[in-house]
Amino acid sequence: MPTPSNSSTRNCNQMPPILTVEGLTKTFQMHHLGQSLMAFEDLSFTVSPGEFLLLSGPNGVGKSTLLRTLYRSYLPVAGQIRYDSREGVIDLAQAADIDIAHLRRTEIGFVTQFLTARPRVPAEDIVAEPLRLAGHSRDDALKEACHWLKTFGVKQDLWRAYPTTFSGGEQQKVNLARALILPQRLLLLDEPTASLDVGAREALVTRLADLKSQGVAMIGVFHHAADVAHLIDRDIRLKPKELSDVA
Amino acid sequence: MTALAKQPPQLVRTRPLMTLNGISKTYDDVTALDDVSAQVYPGEVLGIVGESGSGKSTFLRLMNLQETPDSGSYHLDLPDLPDNLFTLDRFERRMLCARQIGIVYQNPHEGLLMTHSSSGNVAERLLIAGERRFHVLREKAQSALEASEFPIPRMDAPPIELSGGMQQRVQLAKAIALEPAVLLLDEPTTGLDVSVQALVLDTLKRLQQERRITMVLVSHDLGVIRTMADRVMVMRRGQVVEDGLVDQVFQDPQHAYTQQLVHAKL
Amino acid sequence: MTLASLTENWKAFSYGFLDASAKREMRRKMIKAVAVPGCQMPYASREVPIARGWGTGGLQVTLTLLNKASVVKVIDQGADDSVNAASIRRFLTRVSGAEATWDTLDATLIQSRHRVPEEKLRSDQILILQVPNPEPLRPVEPNMSVARQMHADADYGRLWLTLYEQIVRSGRIMQGAAYPSMVNRRHVMAPSPIPRWDVPKLNMAEHLTILSAGREKRIYAVPPHTSVEPLVFDDVPYKVEDHGHLTCIRSGLKGFFMNEIPQEDGTAAHEVSDSHLGIKAIDRTSGEQVEFGETWYKDGEMQQ
Numbered sequence: 001m002p003t004p005s006n007s008s009t010r011n012c013n014q015m016p017p018i019l020t021v022e023g024l025t026k027t028f029q030m031h032h033l034g035q036s037l038m039a040f041e042d043l044s045f046t047v048s049p050g051e052f053l054l055l056s057g058p059n060g061v062g063k064s065t066l067l068r069t070l071y072r073s074y075l076p077v078a079g080q081i082r083y084d085s086r087e088g089v090i091d092l093a094q095a096a097d098i099d100i101a102h103l104r105r106t107e108i109g110f111v112t113q114f115l116t117a118r119p120r121v122p123a124e125d126i127v128a129e130p131l132r133l134a135g136h137s138r139d140d141a142l143k144e145a146c147h148w149l150k151t152f153g154v155k156q157d158l159w160r161a162y163p164t165t166f167s168g169g170e171q172q173k174v175n176l177a178r179a180l181i182l183p184q185r186l187l188l189l190d191e192p193t194a195s196l197d198v199g200a201r202e203a204l205v206t207r208l209a210d211l212k213s214q215g216v217a218m219i220g221v222f223h224h225a226a227d228v229a230h231l232i233d234r235d236i237r238l239k240p241k242e243l244s245d246v247a
Numbered sequence: 248m249t250a251l252a253k254q255p256p257q258l259v260r261t262r263p264l265m266t267l268n269g270i271s272k273t274y275d276d277v278t279a280l281d282d283v284s285a286q287v288y289p290g291e292v293l294g295i296v297g298e299s300g301s302g303k304s305t306f307l308r309l310m311n312l313q314e315t316p317d318s319g320s321y322h323l324d325l326p327d328l329p330d331n332l333f334t335l336d337r338f339e340r341r342m343l344c345a346r347q348i349g350i351v352y353q354n355p356h357e358g359l360l361m362t363h364s365s366s367g368n369v370a371e372r373l374l375i376a377g378e379r380r381f382h383v384l385r386e387k388a389q390s391a392l393e394a395s396e397f398p399i400p401r402m403d404a405p406p407i408e409l410s411g412g413m414q415q416r417v418q419l420a421k422a423i424a425l426e427p428a429v430l431l432l433d434e435p436t437t438g439l440d441v442s443v444q445a446l447v448l449d450t451l452k453r454l455q456q457e458r459r460i461t462m463v464l465v466s467h468d469l470g471v472i473r474t475m476a477d478r479v480m481v482m483r484r485g486q487v488v489e490d491g492l493v494d495q496v497f498q499d500p501q502h503a504y505t506q507q508l509v510h511a512k513l
Numbered sequence: 514m515t516l517a518s519l520t521e522n523w524k525a526f527s528y529g530f531l532d533a534s535a536k537r538e539m540r541r542k543m544i545k546a547v548a549v550p551g552c553q554m555p556y557a558s559r560e561v562p563i564a565r566g567w568g569t570g571g572l573q574v575t576l577t578l579l580n581k582a583s584v585v586k587v588i589d590q591g592a593d594d595s596v597n598a599a600s601i602r603r604f605l606t607r608v609s610g611a612e613a614t615w616d617t618l619d620a621t622l623i624q625s626r627h628r629v630p631e632e633k634l635r636s637d638q639i640l641i642l643q644v645p646n647p648e649p650l651r652p653v654e655p656n657m658s659v660a661r662q663m664h665a666d667a668d669y670g671r672l673w674l675t676l677y678e679q680i681v682r683s684g685r686i687m688q689g690a691a692y693p694s695m696v697n698r699r700h701v702m703a704p705s706p707i708p709r710w711d712v713p714k715l716n717m718a719e720h721l722t723i724l725s726a727g728r729e730k731r732i733y734a735v736p737p738h739t740s741v742e743p744l745v746f747d748d749v750p751y752k753v754e755d756h757g758h759l760t761c762i763r764s765g766l767k768g769f770f771m772n773e774i775p776q777e778d779g780t781a782a783h784e785v786s787d788s789h790l791g792i793k794a795i796d797r798t799s800g801e802q803v804e805f806g807e808t809w810y811k812d813g814e815m816q817q
Binding site for chain 1: 499
C-alpha cells in the first residue's frame with residue numbers, strides 16, 4: 001500500500017539507506033520448556049535517512065520484537081542489520097555490546113510509552129540526562145529539558161518533582177521529552193502515542209515531523225497509525241512467520 | 248538456533264580500562280573461578296550477578312588486588328603500570344589501590360574503622376596517599392562526604408553510631424575521596440531497607456553520571472543490577488554463563504540458568 | 514699448665530650479672546638497632562632480679578654496657594632518689610664496681626624512666642630508656658604481624674589518623690607521652706613515655722639513645738646525629754608542654770619541664786622534674802660551687 005508521499009520522501013529515497021536488514025531471524029529458545037518460539041524469519045528491508053517506516057500487522061505478530069531486535073535488546077539468531085553509523089558501517093546483529101552501548105548513546109534512540117523513573121531524581125534531570133551524557137553542560141541541558149517538558153505539556157510545578165509519584169500520563173510525557181531531546185540518527189518508536197492526551201500527542205507528532213525533516217530515520221509501531229499518517233513514507237506489514245513488504 | 252556470536256568492538260576505539268584474562272582461582276579443592284575474563288571500558292558500569300558461591304565476590308577481591316589468582320592476568324590502562332598487576336608486591340598494590348581503586352563492601356566493618364570519626368575514615372585514604380595538611384584532609388573529606396550525600400553536621404560521628412545507609416555513604420566517600428579510576432561495589436545495598444537501598448543506589452547513579460566513574464558492581468539482586476549496570480555478566484560455579492547489555496540479558500536471556508534466574512525474579 | 518691457670522675462679526655470678534652469652538646477644542642486637550635507627554629488634558630478654566615492667570629492658574642494656582670505669586646515673590621520672598631508681602642504681606654498682614652519680618654531667622651511662630635530662634648529653638654518654646610499649650602501631654593495629662608489615666611498608670597513615678581524630682574530637686593533639694616520632698625518615702618509634710618536651714632532645718643529638726622493652730623483648734636505638742621528627746600535620750605545628758614560663762617553687766629554676774604539685778587551695782605549684790638540676794640550683798643559691806651543663810632548653814625555648 002503506497003503511502004501519501006511528499007517531496008522529502010523522494011529526496012530521502014535517493015539517499016543510501018542508513019539501515020539495511022537482510023534475512024533477519026529471531027527465535028526465542030525457552031530452555032525450561034525445551035522448545036523454541038519463532039518470532040520472525042528471513043526479514044529484509046531498508047530505511048533511508050529522513051524516512052519514516054511504519055511496522056503494521058495484527059497483534060502478536062512481532063512488531064515490538066522486531067524493534068527490540070534492531071535495538072539489540074533481543075539477540076537475532078540469523079541475518080544482518082547493517083547500520084551506516086557516523087563512524088562506519090556495522091552489523092548490529094553481531095556488534096560488540098560496547099559498540100551497541102555507544103550507538104545508543106549517540107545515534108540510535110528507542111521511544112516507548114513507559115518511563116523507568118528513578119527515585120529522587122527530578123523530572124527535569126531525567127529529561128536532561130541524555131544531553132549531559134552527550135557532554136552538554138548542566139545548565140544548557142536543564143534549559144533544553146524544561147523546554148521539552150513544557151512542549152509536551154508537563155505542568156511547570158512538576159519539573160522539579162520526582163516522576164515516580166506522577167500519574168501514568170505525566171510519566172509518559174516525561175519519557176517522551178527524555179527520549180526525543182537529543183536528535184538521534186535512527187529512532188525506534190514503540191507505540192509512543194498510546195494513551196497520550198491530545199495536546200501531548202500533537203507535540204509529539206510535531207517533534208517527530210521536525211526530526212524527520214532533519215534527516216532522522218524512524219521505524220515505528222503505532223496503535224493508531226492515523227496519528228502519524230502524514231509522516232509515513234512506507235509501511236511494512238508483518239504476517240505470522242512471513243513478511244510482505246508492500247512499499 | 249542460538250544467537251549470533253558477537254564480534255570485537257569496531258566503533259569504540261578506546262581501550263578497556265580494566266582487562267582481566269583467564270583468571271582461575273582454587274581454594275583447597277574448591278574452584279572459585281575457572282578461566283574468567285572480563286573487560287571494563289572507561290565510564291561504564293559492569294554488573295556481575297550470580298548466587299552465593301558463584302565466584303563473583305572472589306572476582307571482585309581479585310580486582311581489588313586483595314588476592315592473587317592461580318593463573319590469569321589483570322591490566323589497568325593507566326600510566327606506569329605493568330601488563331599484569333598480579334606481579335606487583337604488597338606495597339605497590341597498596342599504593343595503587345589507595346589511589347586508583349575504591350571499594351565499598353557489603354559489611355561496613357570490612358571497610359571502616361567503626362569507632363573513628365566518619366571524616367577520619369575518609370581522611371585515612373588521603374593519608375595513605377601522603378596528604379599531610381590537616382585543613383586539606385578536612386576539606387577533601389567533607390567534599391567526598393558531600394558527594395556521597397552524607398549529612399555534613401554528622402561528619403565527625405563514628406560509623407558505629409550511624410544507620411546502615413549512612414555507613415555505606417561513609418564507605419562510598421572513602422572510596423571516591425581520591426577520585427579513583429575504578430569503583431568496586433560488593434553488594435553495596437544488601438541488608439539495607441528497600442527505601443534506604445533506593446537512596447544509596449540513587450547516589451551511586453548520580454555520582455556515576457556526574458563523574459563518569461568506571462564501576463564494577465557485584466550483586467545477587469537483579470533489580471540493583473538492572474538499575475545500575477550498562478552491561479552484566481552472569482556467573483555460576485566460577486564461570487561466566489552469559490554476558491551482554493543489561494536490557495538484553497534481562498529481556499532475552501540465552502542461557503538456561505539466566506532464564507531461570509530472570510524468570511524467578513520477574 | 515693446669516686447668517685452673519686457664520680458667521677463672523668460680524664466682525656466684527658473672528661480672529655485670531648477665532652471663533657472657535646473654536651480653537653477646539645484647540651487644541649484637543644493640544649494633545643492629547644502631548644500624549637501622551628506630552627499627553625494633555627482638556631479643557631474648559633474660560631474667561633479672563626485678564620484675565618485668567619495672568625497667569628490666571633498660572637494666573639488661575645497662576648491665577651489658579657497664580664496666581669498672583663507668584659512672585651510672587639512674588632516674589625515674591627525672592628523680593634520682595625514687596625507690597626504683599635507687600634500687601637499680603645500687604644493684605648496678607654492686608654487680609660491676611662501677612661508680613654511681615646523680616649529676617648528669619658526670620655520668621657515662623644514664624638509665625632513665627620517662628625523662629631525658631635537661632642538660633645536654635655528650636657523645637661520650639649513652640642514654641638508656643626503659644620502654645613499656647615499644648610498638649607505636651599497637652593502638653591502631655592489634656595484630657603485630659600486620660604491624661611489622663606496616664613498618665616494612667612505612668605504612669603510617671593510621672598514626673596520622675590518630676592525630677586527626679584527636680584534633681577533631683578535642684581541638685588539639687592530645688598525645689602526651691610516647692609521641693610517635695619518625696626516626697631517620699624511615700621508621701616510626703614510640704620514644705618510650707617521655708613527655709613531648711623531651712622528644713626534640715633526641716633529634717640530631719650528640720649522644721646515643723638505646724630504648725629497650727624487657728617485657729616486650731624489643732630493642733631499638735637513636736644513634737647520634739640522627740633525625741627524630743614527631744609526626745605532625747604540615748599546618749598544625751608540634752607543641753611541647755606549656756612549661757616554659759613555670760618556676761620551680763623549691764629551686765627557683767624557670768623554663769624546664771615541671772612536676773605539678775596540687776595545693777590545698779586548689780591551685781598548683783610546680784617543681785622541676787629533673788631533680789638533680791634543682792638540687793644544683795639550690796646548692797648554688799646557698800653559695801656552693803656547682804657546675805651546670807648547657808641545657809637543651811634556654812628560657813623555656815628549645816635551642817637547636
